[in-house]
Amino acid sequence: MLRLILQRPIAVIMITGFLILVGIVGYQRLNVALLPELEVPRIYLITRFPGMAPTQVENMVT
Numbered sequence: 001m002l003r004l005i006l007q008r009p010i011a012v013i014m015i016t017g018f019l020i021l022v023g024i025v026g027y028q029r030l031n032v033a034l035l036p037e038l039e040v041p042r043i044y045l046i047t048r049f050p051g052m053a054p055t056q057v058e059n060m061v062t
Contacts, residue, residue: 005012049057 045061047057047061049060
């Protein structure tokens with residue numbers, strides 16, 4: 001294998017150049033965001049306790 005590489009340096013350079021070109025094109029087409037949008041999961045809770053203060057209801061729920 002090494003003998004073949006040493007006998008055909010132009011072919012090795014062409015193949016290496018082709019692989020580098022394919023890698024560059026593939027990298028440019030890659031869809032990766034530097035800072036992707038993150039959504040924080042949220043839960044909305046509605047409670048009704050007539051006659052209780054909002055802070056008391058909050059303390060009971062959390």
